[in-house]
Amino acid sequence: HRNSTGLEEAISVTYPLPDNAALPGTLLLSTLLEEDDIVPLFDGAGWAGTRVWAAAIWGIKYLIEEYGEQINKGEKYMNMSMCELGCGLGVPGMVWHQMGHDAILTDQESIMHQMVENVKSNFANTFTEGSSFRQGVDIDEKGDNQPVGKIFAEPLSWSREGFHTLLQSTGYPSGYDIVLNCDCVYEPLYGKSWELLVEVIDECLKVNPKCIVVTSVERRTADGIDQFVERMGESEHVGQVDRIMRDDDKDLELYITKGLIKS
Numbered sequence: 001h002r003n004s005t006g007l008e009e010a011i012s013v014t015y016p017l018p019d020n021a022a023l024p025g026t027l028l029l030s031t032l033l034e035e036d037d038i039v040p041l042f043d044g045a046g047w048a049g050t051r052v053w054a055a056a057i058w059g060i061k062y063l064i065e066e067y068g069e070q071i072n073k074g075e076k077y078m079n080m081s082m083c084e085l086g087c088g089l090g091v092p093g094m095v096w097h098q099m100g101h102d103a104i105l106t107d108q109e110s111i112m113h114q115m116v117e118n119v120k121s122n123f124a125n126t127f128t129e130g131s132s133f134r135q136g137v138d139i140d141e142k143g144d145n146q147p148v149g150k151i152f153a154e155p156l157s158w159s160r161e162g163f164h165t166l167l168q169s170t171g172y173p174s175g176y177d178i179v180l181n182c183d184c185v186y187e188p189l190y191g192k193s194w195e196l197l198v199e200v201i202d203e204c205l206k207v208n209p210k211c212i213v214v215t216s217v218e219r220r221t222a223d224g225i226d227q228f229v230e231r232m233g234e235s236e237h238v239g240q241v242d243r244i245m246r247d248d249d250k251d252l253e254l255y256i257t258k259g260l261i262k263s
Helices: 044-048 054-071 091-098 113-122 160-169 194-207 225-234
Strands: 010-013 027-030 082-085 103-107 151-155 178-182 212-218 238-247 252-259
Touching (some): 010 091, 054 178, 054 212, 054 238, 054 252, 082 091, 091 103, 113 151, 160 194, 178 194, 194 212, 194 238, 194 252, 225 238, 225 252
Parallel strands (some): 082 178
Antiparallel strands (some): 010 027, 238 252
16 A cells, blocks of 8 residues: 555455454555654664565464464364564464454554554454453354454563563463564564574563474575574473475475473
8 A cells, every 4th residue: 555655555365264263354454653653774673573474474374374273172272372583564463363363463562552453453343452451252253153353562682581572471471372473583684683682582482382383484695593492402401393394485494392291
């Protein structure tokens, strides 16, 4: 969506959701930064947070194909919580919420204003303030009173302490079912912030060893991804890291990291 001068103001995202999605429809996302939110072009996180990257679409595609059918098991509703780290515009988390699940969208506090407003405008009935979380509401979206989870938009500076604060504020002291990070590792833009990302992933698997950590990345020159994956594999509470998918044409890779399950 562009204005009369050709400036992009918003984008529409319509993900091909399966029939059992609770909140089908098109997401309208503002990409126009307010004056107070404008950041220099050399601020990697600020600029990258206004784009929808191929790795993000690949990540949510995997989750829906792998776990989408777990929303309804017979007559029992199954809510799988998903926390997205470094979410930017937050498209994967929003699409996951459209499936009917709890979604916790997180990023640096300094670049969150646009994302929070987009969540509020697209999910006015299910947006939940972390400081006063409530139970998901039931809406008769498809005429069958299908349950719908909650969606949060919360600041998170990557640290073990910050992750625990997030768990408490969103009502998940025992951890999330899924943690997703998409294109969060690229040293020319983000430096070695991936070292802090490893700390958060290790802590989330310490809290909940059954959590599934999904890392979707686009490979680029000197990206630091190999070092990131190696460090994850060496982390105290990580049981295994596996590259399960690769798209050679688009240079996309997807990794699954799992915790140590005690027998």
